[in-house]
Amino acid sequence: MAERVRLWTRWPMIVWLAATWVLLWGDLTLANVLAGLVLGALVMVLLPMPRVGFDGRPWLPGIVVLVVRFFVDVIMASVQVAKKALAFGQHPRAAVIRVRLRSHSDLLLTITAQLCSLVPGSIIVEAHRLSGTLYVHVFDVDDAGGIDGARAHALEIERRVIYALATDEEIAEAGLPPRRRLLRRRSQEVSA
Amino acid sequence: MSVVEWVASACFLLGCALTLVAAIGILRFPDLLARMHAGTKPQVLGLVLSMTGLGLSIGSSQVAWKLILVIVFQFMTAPVSAHMVGRAGYRTGKVREDLLEVDELTEDLERAKADETPG
Incomplete structure (x- = not known):
């Protein structure tokens, strides 16, 4: 069986997808943010990608x-x-x-x-x-x-x-x- | 014309000029890899300037955000596509060896091939 996607470890990706969604709509409303987050999570579940494994420290x-x-x-x-x-x-x-x-x-x-x-x-x-x-x-x-x-x-x-x-x-x-x-x-x- | 319109016009002109130069470069450069340089550098900056001009002349934040996304995705995808085209060209022998001063990739590929075939 495929490895289960742990959504909470993938939050940066979901935030990025949600941000893209909001940018595409062009205005920051609660509905857009929520829809973006739900869609982001859905994308992560349906189209799982291998982890890049970023453990760096931005400076x-x-x-x-x-x-x-x-x-x-x-x-x-x-x-x-x-x-x-x-x-x-x-x-x-x-x-x-x-x-x-x-x-x-x-x-x-x-x-x-x-x-x-x-x-x-x-x-x-x-x-x-x-x-x-x-x-x-x-x-x-x-x-x-x-x-x-x-x-x-x-x-x-x-x-x-x-x-x-x-x-x-x-x-x-x-x-x-x-x-x-x-x-x-x-x-x-x-x-x- | 207001200052913003002047700046927007300058961005448009410069952006279009760079895109034109990219096209000329693709036409004039001698081989695939040199053409990829024209397709990534002046082209990307030309698009950035055109989008900046567009954002300034429309002046609506709703559109501006979308234009920023266009630029971000261009920055992410242009190197990848240039890399893929270059790589495919390299592996199918579309690269003109006579134009290369040094070619360390062919050296390494041949060494790897020699290591794979025993004897």
Whole structure:
């Protein structure tokens, strides 16, 4: 028999589905919220999905850095591709590189891959879940600062995702300095 | 015209221009993977700007929420679809090797294949 869906452990998904429902109707009324919650629960029971298993710890400064840098990157990416689309002459030299990520969480891998596809110069061609490896198509090797530059860029995105969402243990496991030290260093830079 | 209308118009023009550039890119880029870049980046930002312009010019919060949903879903689905197209293209040999400086995925796939077949 299929594993029973425990609804109370799935409340974030139901809240998200209810929020989508309310947004689609466009106004926040009690009836809409209740209908959204009921429909959300119904969807979870009728169409059960495997658990992603998020046990991270969201960290607000990390999330702010991630989101702001992401939007800057999206704009830069569009400008870059637009320039290349309209430019005359040679096509840029491309490459497919392997990037071994430091975290082992499925969710962090997914988010990193999604963000990589939207920022300048990279698209994920293949993701290998067990070894935590992404295969990234680099649009223009010279623009990205060579193969190593492109690899460093993908790892930098992963670093931001880790600081935004991972637990302290995962940060330590990935070989990154703990968050507290990150803050202290930044405040030292400001005061200096 | 009010300030809001000016901003909305600017958003519309920029958004449409970016979408046009995305289309030109898809036409001009040499291979599948490069085309996926055009399909994800200028296209997504073009849609975001168009939706912003639409939200500003309509000015109704009921519609604005729906437009935000459109943007959120675009951000979630565009990378996934680009990935799926790229992956399928890769596995069916639609990728032009001669345009790639380095190709570490083919190296790894071939190594994995060699490991599977004994002898």
